[in-house]
Amino acid sequence: MKLARLGPAGSERPVVLDDGKTFDLTGLTADVDGAFLAAGGPAAVRAALAAGELPEVADAADLRVGAPIARPSAVVCVGMNYAEHAAESGSAPPETPILFLKTPNTVVGPYDPVAIPPGSERTDWEVELGIVIGTRAGYLDSTADSINHIAGFVLGNDVSERQYQLEDSGGQWSKGKCAPGFNPLGPWLVTPDEVDHRNLRLRSWVNGEPRQDSTTADMVFDVEFLVWHISQYLTLEPGDLIMTGTPQGVALSGKFPYLGAVDVVELEIEGLGRQRQEFVAAGPR
Secondary structure (H helix, E strand, O other): OOOEEEOOOOOEEEEEEEEEEEEEEOOOOOOOOHHHHHHOOOHHHHHHHHHHOOEEEOOOHHHOOOOOOOOOOEEEEEEEHHHHHHHHHOOOOOOOOOOEEEHHHEEOOOOOOOOEOOOOOEEEEEEEEEEEEOOOOOOOOHHHHHHHHHHEEEEOOOOOHHHHHHHHHOOHHHHHHHOOOOEOOOOOEEEEHHHOOOOOOEEEOOOOOEEEEEEEEEEEOOOOHHHHHOOOOEEOOOOOOOOOOOOOOOHHOOOOEEOOOOEEEEEEEEOOOOEEOOOOOOOOO
């Protein structure tokens, strides 16, 4: 099942995509948020679809696509979770997950323009699998418990400013991760039954030229381990987002130029859809 949010920023309405049609969920929920997920909302949507109770959205193709989840309470990110990306960053694969945070206001729609920070010369792209939490997860007993706390998966772009991340950081990465719009998400939240999260192809392009091409099978730490591990250090709430790391092929490698105004980034994960962002110059500080 594919859940989405359509409409102007701040006024999106929840929908479900089924058999090529888009159906309105406002009769069931005000939004695709933590409360909806924790209360078994996806099961209620399935039942309403099966009963033919949901009205179709006739103008869906004309509406802006927002992030498929409302603003989460936390965005927890995993660094260097693909061995070849660690290598192109000049590091060995980590022995334990590297965690950092993005601010929730970085989450935007999959086709929204992204502003390059004023004066930035090292803005980078990162295609990533995102995990959306469905029920509270704290101190899980084992990795086998993890899947029961996952509402679904999303495509994300962990946009990064490498000067801020690596040289201005003081040892913490979040300075380079939290500019406005630095986490385009979607187009859909896809429930776990529809994809094999252990082996999904991830790809990215800049101005139509291939950049990244890998699969989630190459992760150093897999989805189940990450949810369990993170739960040992913080409590994940319904609607929270985990970004699981990016494969090789980013500008940080030195093989490609960093992003500038009017560059176009496209990203895709099989089964989770495709994104397109135009990068634009930000206004003055």
